[in-house]
Amino acid sequence: MGSFGQLMICVAAVLSAAGAASALAGVSDDRKLKAGRLLLYGAAAAITVSMAALIFSLVTFDFRLSYVRDYADRTMSIGYLITALWGGQEGSLLVWAALQTWFTAGVAAWGGQKVRALLPTALGFLGALQLVFLVLVLFHSDPFEPLGTLAASGIGMNPLLRNFFMVLHPPTLYIGFVGFSVPLAFALASLAQKQLRDEWLTQTRVWTLVAWGFLSVGNILGMVWAYEELGWGGYWGWDPVENASFMPWLTGTALLHSAIMQKRRGIFRKWSVILALVTFALIVFGTFITRSGIIESVHAFAGATVGPYLLALIAVVAVMALTGLFLRWEMLAPDKKIDGVWSKEAMFAATAWMLSFMALFVWLATMAPFFAEVFKGEKIAVTPAFYNTWMVPLGLALLVLIGVCTGLWGRKKGASTGLGYALVVGSVAASLSAMGGALRGDVEGLGRYSAVIAVGIIAMTAATVLWRLFDVMARPVKADAPVRARRRSFAAQLIHVSVIVMFVGFTGSAFTVEHSASMRPGEFLKIGDYDVRLLGLRETQDAEKTSIYADLEVRRGLDFLGVES
Secondary structure (H helix, E strand, C coil): CHHHHHHHHHHHHHHHHHHHHHHHHCCCCHHHHHHHHHHHHHHHHHHHHHHHHHHHHHHCCCCCEHHHHHHCCCCCCHHHHHHHHHCCHHHHHHHHHHHHHHHHHHHHHHCCCCCCCCHHHHHHHHHHHHHHHHHHHHHCCCCCCECCCCCCCCCCCCHHHCCHHHHHHHHHHHHHHHHCHHHHHHHHHHHHHCCCCCHHHHHHHHHHHHHHHHHHHHHHHHHHHHHHHCCCCCCCCCCHHHHHHHHHHHHHHHHHHHHHHHHHHCCCHHHHHHHHHHHHHHHHHHHHHHCCCCCCCCCCCCCCCCHHHHHHHHHHHHHHHHHHHHHHCHHHCCCCCCCCCCCHHHHHHHHHHHHHHHHHHHHHHHHHHHHHHHHHCCCCCCCHHHHHHHHHHHHHHHHHHHHHHHHCCCCCCCCCHHHHHHHHHHHHHHHHHHHHHHHHCCCCCHHHHHHHHHHHHHHHHHHHHHHHHHHHHHCCCECCECHHHHHHHHHHHHHHHHHHHHHHHHHHHHHCCCCCCCCCCCCEEEECCEEEEEEEEEEEECCCCEEEEEEEEEEECCEEEEEEC
16 A cells, blocks of 8 residues: 555656646647646546545554554544544645645636636646645655554554644644645736736635635634643743744735735735745745754654755745746836825735734744854743733734724725724723723733733724624615625624634733642642642543643632632
């Protein structure tokens, strides 16, 4: 089965190379474009068969393969055996390559209805990109590499990965990662073919939204997994690999905002291309972090050797995009100028810049330990406290921009009634929260004032977004206001509501009380208004791990609240 799986990867690589070349030749020849499409379909089918072969090897415990020996054992359920497909370096890269071929096949099937001129070049790029990943699988991360002997049993997947959320987290994240290659492919095609208006955005709108949606879900699933398994006491620890998926989410969100303004106002054309490039580069860079060993992380793959090749991929794509931008810079000029500081265009631009700046800050902080070791020979650690110190005010500024941008309904200068209403509500909420915080005194120092400010901003933004949401729902259907536009506006405001809910959670964390202490059985510890007594320790074992629990009796005054473990 191992040799058959390797053969299918080879077939997929050959078909990808032929398909990319034929698609590029199809710029002026429909027959060659059709042949390129068929070849790319074949590549997707071949890699799918190869992936199925690896799954079969895992579920049948074919310990002749090194990958199966390392990530499968007979105690694992069928679900976790399938999850082992992306549990290791080699298998996860195979999944990435397979997803890339599927997205390319999807573009070949449905990507050229509106702009035929862009499709050949876009398919050529996507075909070449999937060829890169297939070659990396074949020569540097082969999941079908034979062990050389027949092992009696397997090592099995890391117990930390045997979690429901880790079953879903990697594939959803990878779909988001791979999906963002589509807007980049059409952006490059638009530069190459001088189709520099809005055609490539029209062609990639759905693909970009799908990629952004899966990347968002993937991040959320990873947060829940970290909360359950890593014991950080929270959903986000600012781990380098967490940041690696957060940075492209920030720039991908900026791309969505930039695309809206380009489509509706004919501006931000240069910015949209740059954001498509930066988002893709950050995705590949994040993969480089997990597979190079330059930064320590609980998520990183040990022993990976593909890091330099991923950096080379970033460099090649960046040179292609920047060269195209340089040659077409004047042709990408906007149709109009921004109508002043308080126009909707200005607020959209500020939102995109803020998101991009946040991504830059996270990148610099993530790479700081590496830079310090290379240039100063020192080892430093960037703690979560550092990120929180700077990202909290940036996040609040972004929330203000969401509220202001939503409140600016028209295209002209000046704020709308909705924005004025929101400012009043936000001011009242901020005043009430300030008084409440001062009276309760639950949060000390800067945390109290940050929480108070956050409550006011949340109230202001929520009032604006809900005002806009109700307006969209109540607006009568007119001939010049199609249902599709109403749905898009409604969906956008729902997303903004979800962001507000997230900030409510962030603000609530300011009222968390943490205390660390060493205790003996029978001893008490006072935490806030609660008295905690350690009853003792107990140990449990199963086929996967040994767990030690501390049983704590919790009381509030004379009231017994229960026993927690």
